[in-house]
Amino acid sequence: MSSLTLNKVEILVVDPNSNARRSVQDALQNYGYPEFDFAGSFREVRDKFRIREPDMIISETELPDGTLSEFVRRLRNDEISGNPFLPIIGISSDSSKEVMAELEASGVDAILSRPLSTTHLVKCITEVMNKKRQFLVTANYIGPVRPSAMPTDGIGAEPIDVPHTLKSKSKGIGYRSMFEDIANATKLINRLKMSRLSEKIVMLTNGIAEILEKHGFADEAHGLFEDILKASRDAGQRVAGTDYAHVTELCDSLIKLLNKICIEDQGAIKKDIKLLKPMASSIHLAFSESEEAAAFSRQVSNSVSNRNS
Template identity: 25%
Template sequence: MSLSFSLTAIRMLLGEPNPNVRSSLRTSLFRHGLRGIQDCGSAMRSHELLGEQLFDLVVLDANMEDSDVLGIVRLVREHKLCKDPFCNVILIADPPNPDMARLLVNAGADAVLIRPISVQALHERINLLIESRRPFVVTQNYIGPERRTEPRQGTTQIPEISVPSSLRNRAFGRTDDELHLKAVSSAWEIVKKQRAERLIFQIGWLAQRILPEEGKEDALHPRSQIAMHIFFVCEKLVNWADNLENEEFYTVCRKIKEKAETVHHAQASPDPQLIAALQADAGRLEELLSQPAGGTPPAGEEAS
């Protein structure tokens, strides 16, 4: 049985390039109770509005051609565009080919609706997000709602994060933005830590593969390629964890990058001691991340 809620306080961004479709959607959604609709006709304008205003629901045409709509969604999820990386996002797309389908799923939207769609279908999806939104997961390349319906056999189960939803809050009359953004800040610290953990795990895994057993080179993944992969993952880690209050963390990252570059440029097999030191540095990163500094703040408190 559906819970009782109202859409009148919801702040929605509608990005649709066709003015007739945009007007029709806006009018129909208004009849369903959505009053706070800000609409625009381009991806660039959608990008600008997301940086300027706080939205509870974002509905974008994924096929807008003036900018990368999927890139905009990723910027939202990585907290690089708007105040709330957890805002609810729905993409509307033309029937995709398999490659485009993967890109749509991996962008981080809460839902992808394939044309032709009805306003009723969009309204039902909005209601579903209010009532039972999926938890978020974090990998080294993805932040967004859990994409799997069932656990995948033989894989590590990634922790799920219950993120704050202003869409749900405002639908049930909880309209305090300051309180919501404090909850966002606390949840974001968990996301940051989990992303760092995923990147550090990748560095350690690559470090173990860089010296093949019995000196046998991996033809598909040569040592120099693995070394540069370590370098770039470590660089991504440093950029991601740019405010950790631990100088040793950055020192170890710098050492790993230096060793990875040395291995990459080596003409002959690298010194096993160098590889062992690189692997030890990767292990040290795991230890440093588990220390209290830079960890998750108490719920309801803003991150420092």
């Protein structure tokens, strides 16, 4: 920590309770964190993002206008304006397994339980700052590497280096100089997410095709059906405005075909089932990584690694 300059780091404390916000500030100022900003809702957080982004967020998990889990998930998925790699620590009064699992699945960096210990909070910030900044990108998750996020199907199991803006800022590196790294890493993450979704679509489609061929639209197929629809919609929305915008039509066609199969009789289903696998494969093929894309991935990784070291 001696090489890091804490007085250059700005922390945004998010809590509807002003006393709770102040207690976090008072505790951390004794450890050399002088720069703070405050918000009582996620709307305030988004408003502050438009003016200046913090270097870290420490937030209560339940706010009047939403949950931290939903906010972090949207930020990591680049659905709201902001740095997708921003370090975020959640503070929760509910330490149940369900709540902890939901927070981890959203992509938070760490979770602390109330009553809050200053020692634990400082230790947590230190660990986040010193830890190598790597993300996992799967069909269901974008966020820091953690065991619970490792995909069981192996799709997206390789960690990706991303900008460690907190560590860079603590060394006196300004946000503007990191902007290009953030933009390129965001583009790479988005592309990897699309690729992961396409792989999942192929896997799920192969599974549902086998079930439909043997049993028709049985109960066993309903779960897969919903999963494919969700993945296809996500992929279609994610490619909007990118070089892969044409894939939206493929995703829409797959969704229409699945809905058609759902309402047809057994005789009509058979001819449509034959279209499922090639249609899913065409979506995956559209996202296949070219040599140019692979080179770009290496370029982003090298740039980020040099900046984070």
